[in-house]
Amino acid sequence: MTALDRLSVAGIAAEVQAGRRSAVAVIEDVLARLDAYDAIQPAVWISRFEPAALRAAAAAVDARVAAGETLPLAGVPFAVKDNIDLAGLPTTAACPAFAYQPEYSATVVAKLVAAGAIPVGKANLDQFATGLNGTRSPYGIPRNAYNRAWVSGGSSSGSAVAVAAGLVAFALGTDTAGSGRVPAAFNHLVGLKPSKGRWSSTGLVPACRTLDCITVFAGTTEDAALVDSIAAGFDATDSLSRALPDVPRARRRIGVPRAEQCRWFGDIESEFLYHQALAGLDAELVEIDLAPLDEAARLLYDGPWVAERTAALQGLLRDNPRAIHPVVREIVEGGFGYSAIDAFNGAYRLAELARIAEAMWDQVDLLALPTAPTSYRVAEMLAEPIRLNASLGAYTNFVNLLDMAAIAVPTGSYASGVGFGVTLMGPAGTDRALLDAAHAFFPAPASPPPLDLEGRMETVKLAVVGAHLEDMPLHWQLTSREARFVTATTTAPTYKLYAMAESVPPKPALVHSEDGAAIALEVYELDMAAFGSFVAEVPPPLAIGTVTLADGSMVKGFVAEPRAMTGAEDITALGGWRAYIARG
Numbered sequence: 001m002t003a004l005d006r007l008s009v010a011g012i013a014a015e016v017q018a019g020r021r022s023a024v025a026v027i028e029d030v031l032a033r034l035d036a037y038d039a040i041q042p043a044v045w046i047s048r049f050e051p052a053a054l055r056a057a058a059a060a061v062d063a064r065v066a067a068g069e070t071l072p073l074a075g076v077p078f079a080v081k082d083n084i085d086l087a088g089l090p091t092t093a094a095c096p097a098f099a100y101q102p103e104y105s106a107t108v109v110a111k112l113v114a115a116g117a118i119p120v121g122k123a124n125l126d127q128f129a130t131g132l133n134g135t136r137s138p139y140g141i142p143r144n145a146y147n148r149a150w151v152s153g154g155s156s157s158g159s160a161v162a163v164a165a166g167l168v169a170f171a172l173g174t175d176t177a178g179s180g181r182v183p184a185a186f187n188h189l190v191g192l193k194p195s196k197g198r199w200s201s202t203g204l205v206p207a208c209r210t211l212d213c214i215t216v217f218a219g220t221t222e223d224a225a226l227v228d229s230i231a232a233g234f235d236a237t238d239s240l241s242r243a244l245p246d247v248p249r250a251r252r253r254i255g256v257p258r259a260e261q262c263r264w265f266g267d268i269e270s271e272f273l274y275h276q277a278l279a280g281l282d283a284e285l286v287e288i289d290l291a292p293l294d295e296a297a298r299l300l301y302d303g304p305w306v307a308e309r310t311a312a313l314q315g316l317l318r319d320n321p322r323a324i325h326p327v328v329r330e331i332v333e334g335g336f337g338y339s340a341i342d343a344f345n346g347a348y349r350l351a352e353l354a355r356i357a358e359a360m361w362d363q364v365d366l367l368a369l370p371t372a373p374t375s376y377r378v379a380e381m382l383a384e385p386i387r388l389n390a391s392l393g394a395y396t397n398f399v400n401l402l403d404m405a406a407i408a409v410p411t412g413s414y415a416s417g418v419g420f421g422v423t424l425m426g427p428a429g430t431d432r433a434l435l436d437a438a439h440a441f442f443p444a445p446a447s448p449p450p451l452d453l454e455g456r457m458e459t460v461k462l463a464v465v466g467a468h469l470e471d472m473p474l475h476w477q478l479t480s481r482e483a484r485f486v487t488a489t490t491t492a493p494t495y496k497l498y499a500m501a502e503s504v505p506p507k508p509a510l511v512h513s514e515d516g517a518a519i520a521l522e523v524y525e526l527d528m529a530a531f532g533s534f535v536a537e538v539p540p541p542l543a544i545g546t547v548t549l550a551d552g553s554m555v556k557g558f559v560a561e562p563r564a565m566t567g568a569e570d571i572t573a574l575g576g577w578r579a580y581i582a583r584g
C-alpha cells in the first residue's frame with residue numbers, strides 16, 4: 001500500500017461545486033482508501049455506511065449541484081465520533097450495552113449534511129469520551145497514524161486518525177478535557193475546540209454536559225474555519241447553546257507559562273519542540289502564572305466535576321456496571337464520593353478562579369501553551385492508564401471549565417514521528433480570532449512524516465564523537481547493528497573534549513561545560529533493540545546520556561564519568577576527535 005495524501009475540505013468542495021469533479025468520484029476514491037487502510041487499522045471505525053448508501057448520498061449531492069444549489073461543503077466526506085448522533089447508524093459511545101438507534105442526526109451533523117458534506121461513518125473513541133489516549137474502547141485501539149506503537153490521543157481517537165490517514169477530509173470530535181486537541185497534536189492536525197455553546201450539543205451523548213463541546217479535526221486552519229462557518233450557530237433545542245458574537249482579539253502579547261511552571265514529565269524533546277515553536281511567533285511573549293489554571297484543571301477529575309460524568313452514566317452504573325470499560329468505570333464511580341456540598345463549594349472556587357483568569361486577559365491577548373506535555377506508547381498507557389492519561393491533560397483540562405476557546409495547531413514532530421503541537425487559547429467568542437491567529441503564526445506547518453503503513457520500527461538517534469566515528473576503530477559496532485547515518489554536525493557550544501589516558505583503542509571523553517565549545521560529531525539511528533545491545537557494551541568510565549546538538553535538539557550520546565578526567569588531555573581547542581587523531 002502506498003501513502004495516502006490528505007483530503008482537502010475546501011479543495012473538494014470547490015471542485016465538486018464547479019463541476020470539475022463529481023461527488024460520486026470523491027466517494028469512489030474514499031471507498032478505495034477505506035479498503036486499503038482497513039487492513040492496517042480496522043479499529044478506526046465502529047460503524048460505516050455501506051458503499052451503496054455512500055454512492056447514493058454522493059449522487060444526491062451531484063444532483064443538488066446540477067440543480068443550481070450552492071453547497072459550501074459539496075461532496076466533502078467526513079467522520080462522526082460515535083458519541084454524536086448520525087441518523088442511519090447506531091450511537092454506541094464505544095459501549096455496546098449502551099447503543100441506540102437515533103431517529104435524527106445531531107444538529108451539527110444535520111447542518112453539515114445540508115451544506116453538502118457526506119458522512120462516511122462513526123469513529124471509535126475512548127468509551128463515553130472518558131480519556132485522552134485512545135486505548136479505552138472494546139472496539140479496539142486506534143493507534144497513532146504516524147507510529148502505531150504510540151497512542152493516537154483521545155477520546156476522539158478514531159476521528160483524528162481518519163483525517164490523518166486521508167480517509168476523510170474532516171471529522172467531528174468532542175472535547176471536555178482536551179479530547180479535541182490532544183489527538184490533533186499527536187496526529188499532525190488542526191483541532192478547533194469552539195467556545196462552549198457556539199456549536200449545538202443537541203444529539204451529543206453527554207460526558208460532562210455543562211462542559212462538552214463538539215469539535216472539528218482538519219488538515220489546515222482554512223478547512224477548520226470553513227467547517228466552523230457551517231456548524232456554528234445558536235440552537236434553541238439545546239438548553240446550553242449561546243448566541244455568541246465574534247470577539248476580535250489582538251495578537252501582540254502572547255501568554256506563556258513561567259519556566260518553573262512548565263511540566264514536561266521528563267520529556268526534553270517536548271520542551272525543545274515547544275520553545276522552537278515559540279521562537280517563530282511574531283509577538284511579545286509574556287509569562288503568566290499558571291497556578292490558578294492548574295487549580296481549576298484539578299477540579300475536573302480530582303474534584304466534584306467527576307460527579308457530572310457519574311450523573312451521565314448512573315443508569316448503566318446501577319444496572320450493568322460490567323458493561324463499562326474497567327478504567328472508565330473506576331473513574332466515573334469516583335463521582336459517588338462527592339456530595340451536593342462539595343459541588344457547591346467547587347462551583348464557588350471555580351468562580352473565583354474564573355475571575356482571576358478574566359484578569360489575565362488584560363495582560364495578554366492570547367495564550368500559547370503546549371497541546372500536550374509528552375506522548376506515550378500504547379504499551380506504556382495500558383500499563384499505567386490513569387496516571388499517564390492525567391499527564392496528557394496538563395495544558396488542556398482547565399479550558400472548558402474557564403470558558404475559553406482553543407485551537408490546536410501542529411508545529412513539530414517527535415523523533416518517533418508522533419506530532420507535537422501548540423494550542424492557542426482565548427476568552428469565549430474568540431473562535432474566529434484564534435483561527436486567524438493560528439493561520440498568521442503558523443501559515444505553513446511542516447509536512448507530517450509518512451504514515452505508518454507497515455509498522456514503523458522504533459528507533460533512537462545516537463551521537464558519537466570518537467572511536468565510533470566513520471573509519472574509526474569501533475565504527476563496526478554501529479555497522480554490525482545496521483545503524484543508519486543521519487548527519488555530521490556539532491554539539492552546542494557547551495562541551496569540552498578530553499583524550500582519555502591509557503584507553504585502548506584511544507577514546508575521548510565528552511563533558512558538558514558552560515565555557516566549552518562546539519565539538520564535531522556524527523549522528524546515527526538504531527532500532528530500539530540494537531540501541532539496547534549497544535549501550536550494554538559501553539565500558540566505564542564512558543556512559544550514554546543526552547547530548548545537545550548545535551540546533552538545540554537533543555539526542556542520546558556518549559558522556560563520561562568524572563574518573564575519565566584522570567590524566568586526560570583537554571583537546572577541546574581542536575574541535576573534534578578527528579583533528580586530534582590527525583595531529584598524531
